[in-house]
Amino acid sequence: MQASPTLSTSVECGDCPIRHNAVCARCDNDELEALEKIKYYRSFEAGQTIVWSGDEMDFVASVVTGIATLSQTMEDGRTQMVGLLLPSDFVGRPGRSIAPYDVVAVSDMLMCCFRRNPFEQMMTQTPHVAQRLLEMTLDELDAAREWMLVLGRKTAREKIASLLMIIARRDASLHLKEASGAMVFDLPLTREAMADYLGLTLETVSRQISALRKDGVIELEGKRHVTVPNFGRLVEEAGDDSDGGVFA
Amino acid sequence: MQASPTLSTSVECGDCPIRHNAVCARCDNDELEALEKIKYYRSFEAGQTIVWSGDEMDFVASVVTGIATLSQTMEDGRTQMVGLLLPSDFVGRPGRSIAPYDVVAVSDMLMCCFRRNPFEQMMTQTPHVAQRLLEMTLDELDAAREWMLVLGRKTAREKIASLLMIIARRDASLHLKEASGAMVFDLPLTREAMADYLGLTLETVSRQISALRKDGVIELEGKRHVTVPNFGRLVEEAGDDSDGGVFA
DNA sequence: CGGGGGGTTGATCTCCTTCAATCAACGTGG
């Protein structure tokens, strides 16, 4: 039961959908050829755990298609999501083989993997890989710090609005649209996953989504399909009106 | 009124207290010489804001001595600290000149600064700087994600214990001692700064510290001097007993 | 002596959690 029949092991890097965003984005043709030699594809089904926290991880990888979550769990079961992995995002850390987080596939996924040793050698030899990885890591750090404000200081309603905002922005950039005016997208996460991301209970998530709907900030079709009639309004609700929503 | 009379502008990198931990840690002598040429020192007084969020920042820097905080503030005044800068930590991001956070000196500080352009050139030429920066950034990312669990899922009491644990560990490693058994250290932060770090109010911080004292988890001498009679107990209180505190 | 910054403690309130019932959609096997 394969998650994806497109798993064919011989995708050309040149045709890769994440060619210009992933860790290989800056590579020239020679470097790409070297990467071609050590890469291999793996697919995962929705719901499958890709890596368990504490496990040995003998590869690093880029997300080609699909979505995964990065999360930490305490002994008593409390869970906090610490990252959302989307196409082009990188998994694993050069120089460390023990995974610090659980990585779980939210949807069916295709990943472009590199065995640890060859990849670490490439890191020292081809500066473009290391440069791009630094850039991506700095972006991740900014995102994590942004999220610390959400977790530490925002109300439940603001948290939900913040999450919707991020998903909407991300979806817009994926479809090369502007993040403003009216927007439509699907929620990739269950209420429980949202709760784990936001540091809330799933009941509170459900209640606040209902409240935002009643207040006309969003419209729902089914449980997952969201319409935001006025993106500026959503930004205000998130407490992020530093830009005043001028262009929204 | 200088914060530090040791501001003398001609400290040799070879004698620098952070020589083997900062962004220059991996540099060989030639590289160090190049850095010597573009570095300059600046000192800041306790309480002074080093950089305002949104401001142009024409330099990057390493903390040589002292402590600073990295924080975000919402329009209504809610503040979340997103990082604590200790000696050897790096400030600023290559490739971005607008500061995303406020940087505030908690104690008197000495910083080793590099103008943006020369430093960015070095980054492309000397792989050891870029390599070390990647390593440090990955560590920061781990710390930020660790903190997301604290902010999102821990109780006030666990949050305080987590903070004390981190400060104790950090102090131990600074004095090359083991983080176990009985430990003594000073709190570098006010109750308010702790609250901003933990996503709490200063009143809750005060109450929980009192509670931990009453329960014998910590002892206080004055407001800032802390004794932890049993580090393992503190780790349990933080909810982090994954290691069971075996050696504590 | 007055004042202010940092800290503690008390009383009250409120937002979110907890526990629980209910529902819709879906698949599965008799």
Added chain:
DNA sequence: CCACGTTGATTGAAGGAGATCAACCCCCCG
């Protein structure tokens, strides 16, 4: 094809952890 279990979601009622508002203390410094 319908009864049944399951999974994800919504909603209600009750309780509690932490916020808010406020008084007061300690200590240093001008």
